[in-house]
Amino acid sequence: MGKDEKEDSGFGFKDKAKAEETLKLLEQHDPNYRRLTVRGLLGRAKRVLSLTKAEDKIKNIKEAMAVFENWLAELDAGKEKKPDKKKEEKKAEKKEDKDSSSDVEMEDKEEKKLPADKVPGLGFKDKEAAEGTLKALEGRDPDYQQLAVKGLLGSAKRVLTCTRDETKLANIKEAMSILEKFLDDFDTNHLSKQNNAYLSLGIVRTAEKSAGDTVTEQQRAFIAAYSSVNGEYKRLRTVEDEGGKTWDIVRNAALKDLKEKHANAKLFNDKDEPTAEHLELLLWAYSPEAAKVKKVVPETKEAKDRKRKSSGGDESPSKKKKE
Incomplete structure (x- = not known):
């Protein structure tokens, strides 16, 4: 199983986020290479599933597989249609006014409002x-x-x-x-x-409620930023705090100090509730025991869910907090 789980290439299937990053990375390759790589990863994922007993790991891998399977389905669907570009452009022009308020277009508009998830200015020319x-x-x-x-x-x-x-x-x-x-x-x-893997926005909201008045202004600002990108942590790479630093950098710096401070702290009480020290970490969407947190800490959902297109077909967090 060790070889199948190695991700030296940067590609992987350990969870949904890894699958989505893999597809982003594959955008730099030609279509045939992308297709072959994704099919290869699906084959490896199936082998790993047959050898894995941990429920959390099985769930994460299945979510990653769904991302890849949906991507292949969309790719195959586009290949089968092979539309004539000129005809499609003419049809699009005629239908533009009629479809301007369609659900798909509304979703696209919402997506464009979100910040980018790639750090600008990266290069290799010299x-x-x-x-x-x-x-x-x-x-x-x-x-x-x-x-x-x-x-x-x-x-x-x-x-x-x-x-x-x-x-x-x-x-x-x-x-x-x-x-x-x-x-x-x-x-x-x-x-x-x-690497400080992110917990879901719903768990962070629950931690915020539990922490009450002990939540700092900086932590509240982070949670607001995390909410502003609908819990899509990769987009925090381009969202800045008041000091001009992006929130992924601010979060890592804060967690470095907290992880040292609470290195030997007890994380759960006798009722399996996060301790005060643990809550400090959870407010930054992180826990050394993420798997247990996902089992014992409920997610605080927003009042109104909004479905959004995604490669995995999941629902994204919506915009209003549950009161």
Whole structure:
């Protein structure tokens, strides 16, 4: 099972979030490679399921598989139709006014209101671009840092195959050496272990209620930011606090201090409720015992659910808190 769960390529299926990041990373590859990779991951996921007994892990893998299966279904559907572009454009123009208030278009408009989930300014054209990339990634989620750098290296290798300019080739190779060293150091220092996986927005809201007046202004601001992106944690990479830092960086800095402070703290009381120390971590959407938290801490849902299109077909959190 160990080999099937290795994700050295940056691709994976351990949960829905990993599957979605995999599809994002695959956007840089050609369609045939994407299709083959996704099918390969589905095959590996099925093998892992046959050997796994943990219910949480089985649930997470199945959610990841649903993301991939829906993606393949949409891809196949688009391939079967093969519409004539010119005819489709004419039809779209005629129907534009009629469909302007359709559900699909309304969902698209809502999606566009959300901030981006990719850090801007990443590149590999030369040494300066590579160094700027690493600077832009500092303090962010280690898993994202690794994925982003691997994605850039993959793009750089493809650019090298179709570039003839010697100066450009030399510049890209120099940038690649910097990015490759980053990955070597990343593995040597086991930075992936420092990744602070996010808990759902519903659990954070429950923790906020339980913590009452002990919630700090910064924690409330984080929860507001997390709510503003509908619990899609990747979008916090481009949402800034009042000081100009993005919330993923602010969160990691806060958690670094709290994890050291509460390294030996008791996380649950005799009633399996989070302790005050544990609540401090939960307010930042994190727990060292995430699996247990998901079992014993109920989610506080918003008053009105709004369905939104997603690769996994799930419902996204809606905009109003349950009172």
